[in-house]
Amino acid sequence: MTVFFPRESDAVRVALSPDNAGKLHQLGLEVVVQSGLGGGLGWRDEDYVAKGARVVADAAAPDGCGLVVRVNRPSGHEAAPRGAVHLSSLDAFRERELVGALSAAGISAISVEMIPRTTIAQKMDVLSSQASLAGYAAVILAAERLDRVFPMMMTPSGTIAAAKVFIVGVGVAGLQAIATAKRLGAKVEAFDTRPAVEEQVQSLGAKFVKVDLGETGQTAQGYAKALTEEQLAKQRDVMARQVSQSDVVITTAQVFGRPAPRILTSAMLEAMRPGSVVIDMAAATGGNVEGSEPGVEKRIGGALLLGAKNLADHVALHASQMLSNNYLALIEHLWDKETKALKIDPSDEILAGCLLTHGGEVVHPQFRQPTT
Numbered sequence: 001m002t003v004f005f006p007r008e009s010d011a012v013r014v015a016l017s018p019d020n021a022g023k024l025h026q027l028g029l030e031v032v033v034q035s036g037l038g039g040g041l042g043w044r045d046e047d048y049v050a051k052g053a054r055v056v057a058d059a060a061a062p063d064g065c066g067l068v069v070r071v072n073r074p075s076g077h078e079a080a081p082r083g084a085v086h087l088s089s090l091d092a093f094r095e096r097e098l099v100g101a102l103s104a105a106g107i108s109a110i111s112v113e114m115i116p117r118t119t120i121a122q123k124m125d126v127l128s129s130q131a132s133l134a135g136y137a138a139v140i141l142a143a144e145r146l147d148r149v150f151p152m153m154m155t156p157s158g159t160i161a162a163a164k165v166f167i168v169g170v171g172v173a174g175l176q177a178i179a180t181a182k183r184l185g186a187k188v189e190a191f192d193t194r195p196a197v198e199e200q201v202q203s204l205g206a207k208f209v210k211v212d213l214g215e216t217g218q219t220a221q222g223y224a225k226a227l228t229e230e231q232l233a234k235q236r237d238v239m240a241r242q243v244s245q246s247d248v249v250i251t252t253a254q255v256f257g258r259p260a261p262r263i264l265t266s267a268m269l270e271a272m273r274p275g276s277v278v279i280d281m282a283a284a285t286g287g288n289v290e291g292s293e294p295g296v297e298k299r300i301g302g303a304l305l306l307g308a309k310n311l312a313d314h315v316a317l318h319a320s321q322m323l324s325n326n327y328l329a330l331i332e333h334l335w336d337k338e339t340k341a342l343k344i345d346p347s348d349e350i351l352a353g354c355l356l357t358h359g360g361e362v363v364h365p366q367f368r369q370p371t372t
């Protein structure tokens with residue numbers, strides 16, 4: 001069976017490292033990469049060839065292709081040949097038309113951001129690997145744009161107080177952001193609606209901000225449940241005070257399958273000290289901060305608001321290595337050594353979470369019904 005990795009004009013990261021091309025080759029797959037695939041990261045065509053891959057000039061899937069792997073979602077014709085498997089981030093909740101098109105094209109589409117957050121799937125967890133690097137990159141970006149230093153400094157020229165960093169949302173990205181800001185010497189505080197997070201925040205040496213919201217809870221997958229409007233209003237009251245005292249605010253709050261909760265208002269940013277920096281890591285899913293847009297910087301009062309876009313791209317080499325490892329682990333899981341083909345069993349415990357279309361149908365329960 002042939003697996004094809006096309007070059008993507010809209011991606012900085014790459015879905016296959018040369019080392020993992022070698023591992024797929026050893027597994028028994030014919031690995032085909034489009035010329036220039038890893039060029040932006042210093043991975044040359046000859047590095048892939050040295051590991052057993054074939055390099056082609058064309059973006060079209062080669063004959064016999066049973067699997068196409070990409071970083072970002074495809075446009076219809078790039079997905080895969082009829083009957084083949086497509087693997088990428090599909091952003092399925094906002095791309096329902098694409099899900100329908102993949103099903104009509106007879107493609108088995110796997111959306112990697114839907115991989116279950118379970119122990120057995122940890123090696124394949126694209127969301128975690130990329131979110132962790134994005135959390136790191138957000139803090140580095142904030143430190144670079146802030147008009148003051150992060151650590152406390154006592155020098156003959158004067159004493160400088162540590163910067164105050166506030167992290168809203170402590171999932172994978174938030175935890176890495178806390179750890180990175182602490183390493184840089186900032187005074188870090190954090191908040192999340194899931195009470196289980198308090199201990200994790202403290203174990204990183206940061207302070208957990210308590211807000212009495214009543215019942216919040218989490219899903220069986222560990223995701224936050226959406227707050228009621230009343231709870232969100234309560235949260236905003238506490239956030240207003242906290243934000244006004246912070247030099248850097250990084251928001252990462254997400255509710256799986258829904259638009260991100262709106263937590264910070266423009267008035268809160270206007271109350272911040274001039275020179276402060278706010279990074280909204282949820283900008284692409286609707287934004288935690290009023291007015292934020294992915295990839296756009298704006299001044300609100302004296303604060304600089306950065307709407308994050310693909311922060312893992314800032315550390316593209318490591319992000320690609322991890323992504324490639326995640327994809328390799330998933331392909332290994334699906335690979336049937338006897339038939340030398342992928343085994344697409346919709347009842348498999350990992351595929352049940354992330355296989356959206358198969359056999360000409362939408363098979364994932366969350367996408368079967370058209371939304372209104």
Ligand code: NAD
Binds near residue numbers: 125131171252255
């Ligand atoms: P996420 O990206 O869905 O959300 C980020 C954070 O935002 C979450 O911690 C969430 O609780 C928080 N949030 C939601 N609404 C909020 C609000 N109004 N105010 C403040 N915070 C709010 O989260 P994630 O990083 O994908 O992690 C989700 C869960 O999955 C976590 O419990 C994580 O520990 C767990 N997880 C488990 C595994 C595994 O077991 N293999 C792997 C990765 C993550």
